[in-house]
Amino acid sequence: MYCLQLNYHEFWLIEAYGDSDQEDDEHVAHVDFKEQKEIITLPDFAGQIELPSLYEDAKKGVSIYPPWSSIYPKSDPQLNVKNTLICHVTRFFPPPVRVLWTKNNVTLSRDYPNKDGTLNLFSQLSFIPEEGDIYSCFVKHKALQLISQIFVSVCSDVEITEPSTGPSVFCGVGLALGLLGLATGAVFIAKRETWI
Incomplete structure (x- = not known):
C-alpha cells in the first residue's frame, strides 16, 4: 500500500x-x-x-517476488496409512498465489487462491501412501515465468541386510590352507629330487 x-x-x-x-x-x-x-x-x-x-x-x-515452495509430510509416511502432505509457499509478493495438487499427473484439487493477503501459505492434502505414487504441488504466481512444481514420490521401506562374513572367512581360510599345502608339496618335491 x-x-x-x-x-x-x-x-x-x-x-x-x-x-x-x-x-x-x-x-x-x-x-x-x-x-x-x-x-x-x-x-x-x-x-x-x-x-x-x-x-x-x-x-x-511495488516489487514482485517469486514464491519459495517446499513439500513435506505431516508425519513419517508408512505405506497404506493415512497422512497429510503440506505444501509451504513463502516469500512472495504481492498476493495472490495459487496451489494445485496432483497425484501421478492427475489433478486432485482445485486451485486454492490465497485471498487473505498473507505472505505465507500452507496447503494440505490428505493422502494414503502407496508404493510408486508421485504427488505434486504446483504453485502459480505472477512473478514466475513458469508454474513451479515440487513433488514427492512414495517408496517402500526395503530392509537391506548386510551379507554374512562367514562365507568370506571360510573362503579365506580355505585359500590360505590350499596355498600352504601347495608350498609344502613343492618343498617335498624339491627335497625328493636331491635325495635321488
Whole structure:
C-alpha cells in the first residue's frame, strides 16, 4: 500500500506494504490497488488535496517476488496409512498465489487462491501412501515465468541386510590352507629330487 501521511502539518510520502500505515494517527491518503485509484482520507474541514500521480507512482514502486515452495509430510509416511502432505509457499509478493495438487499427473484439487493477503501459505492434502505414487504441488504466481512444481514420490521401506562374513572367512581360510599345502608339496618335491 502506498500512503501519504500528515505529520506536523507537512506532507510525507511513505511507501508501505500492508493494510495501513500511519504517522501521528493522521491518515491522509492511500492507494487501492483493486480499484486502481488513490483514496484521499482528509476530513472536510482540512481542505482537499489532489494527488494525480499517487496511484501510478505506487504501481511503479511495488516489487514482485517469486514464491519459495517446499513439500513435506505431516508425519513419517508408512505405506497404506493415512497422512497429510503440506505444501509451504513463502516469500512472495504481492498476493495472490495459487496451489494445485496432483497425484501421478492427475489433478486432485482445485486451485486454492490465497485471498487473505498473507505472505505465507500452507496447503494440505490428505493422502494414503502407496508404493510408486508421485504427488505434486504446483504453485502459480505472477512473478514466475513458469508454474513451479515440487513433488514427492512414495517408496517402500526395503530392509537391506548386510551379507554374512562367514562365507568370506571360510573362503579365506580355505585359500590360505590350499596355498600352504601347495608350498609344502613343492618343498617335498624339491627335497625328493636331491635325495635321488
